[in-house]
Amino acid sequence: DTAVSQTPKYLVTQMGNDKSIKCEQNLGHDTMYWYKQDSKKFLKIMFSYNNKELIINETVPNRFSPKSPDKAHLNLHINSLELGDSAVYFCASSYSNQPQHFGDGTRLSIL
Amino acid sequence: QKEVEQNSGPLSVPEGAIASLNCTYSDRGSQSFFWYRQYSGKSPELIMFIYSNGDKEDGRFTAQLNKASQYVSLLIRDSQPSDSATYLCAVRAGGGNKLTFGTGTQLKVEL
Numbered sequence: 001d002t003a004v005s006q007t008p009k010y011l012v013t014q015m016g017n018d019k020s021i022k023c024e025q026n027l028g029h030d031t032m033y034w035y036k037q038d039s040k041k042f043l044k045i046m047f048s049y050n051n052k053e054l055i056i057n058e059t060v061p062n063r064f065s066p067k068s069p070d071k072a073h074l075n076l077h078i079n080s081l082e083l084g085d086s087a088v089y090f091c092a093s094s095y096s097n098q099p100q101h102f103g104d105g106t107r108l109s110i111l
Numbered sequence: 112q113k114e115v116e117q118n119s120g121p122l123s124v125p126e127g128a129i130a131s132l133n134c135t136y137s138d139r140g141s142q143s144f145f146w147y148r149q150y151s152g153k154s155p156e157l158i159m160f161i162y163s164n165g166d167k168e169d170g171r172f173t174a175q176l177n178k179a180s181q182y183v184s185l186l187i188r189d190s191q192p193s194d195s196a197t198y199l200c201a202v203r204a205g206g207g208n209k210l211t212f213g214t215g216t217q218l219k220v221e222l
Contacts (some may be wrong), residue, residue, distance in 0.1 A: 031208055041197065043155065043212040056209050090154060097208050099145060102154040 003027050004103035006091050012109045013081060020077045021106045031055075032074040033092040033100060034066060043090070049074055050096075059097030086110045112137060115202050117213035125221055130187040132216050134200030137181070143203040144176055144183045145210065150196045158198075159185060190220045 004025045013019055025032065033056070034046040048056035063079040076092060091103040096108040117134045124130045132146075143162050147155035160182065161174040173186040183202075186192055194213045197215040204211075 010137075032210075040214065041149075042214050043199065045209055045211075048208055050208070054208075094208070097143070099157050099160050100210060101157065104154050109134065 004091055004093050004101055006103040006106050008106060009104060010107050010109075012070055012111065014111050015081055015083060017081050018079045019081060019108070020075055021089055021108075023076075023103060025093040027093055027101065028084070029092050029093040029095045030071050031096060032071070033094075033104075034074065034076050035090040035092060037088045037090060037105070038087065039087070042046045047076075081110050083110050114173045114211045115200055115213040117200050117216045120217040121219050122216055123219045124190050126190060126192060128190050130190045130194065130218055130220070131186040132187075132200075132218065133182060134184065134213055135182045136202045137202045138202070139181065141202045141204045144174070145201040145203075146174060146185045147199040147201060148196045149199055149215065150177055155199055170171075180219055187218075192220050192222060194218060210211050
């Protein structure tokens, strides 16, 4: 029943590996987002898709590649993971520019 | 100067008191303002949003916006221990979807 669901909730992996995080929303929203929250709890937008079209692409290393197969799904693939990638990654969704609703987060730890 | 500034706290208030959380922003073109509550280890949860100057009340919460002075505040009346959390201020400029978050204010409501 979770409105915005992310998998996995926890991800522990070694430096240099490639990993993916998946997000799905059942709210009927047309816009989805990826945020990164660092160890100081600062929440920063990374990407946003509206109806499968990339509309926000912040200054993020090109090791991060989002993909939206349809407007209910948004995935994030990360290549060559680095120690600095350790953070909580939140998916969010909204209807156009209405208030955004967040998923539970994926806690990524790089060993 | 940070785009969205909040006092990191912690702000301690006794149970039953009014908690006042403040946020200032630098972009005069900002049009939409949001308050999210984040419990430790959880995702941000939308509490209030406000688009027009003045006050907006919802239960024990009141959001106040002053665009001329570029600040937005959140008042929590009859504070409860369950209100103890980090409160994130978020600002959206123009008609786009990008939210810029402050670093959050930690609120502690003491018995």
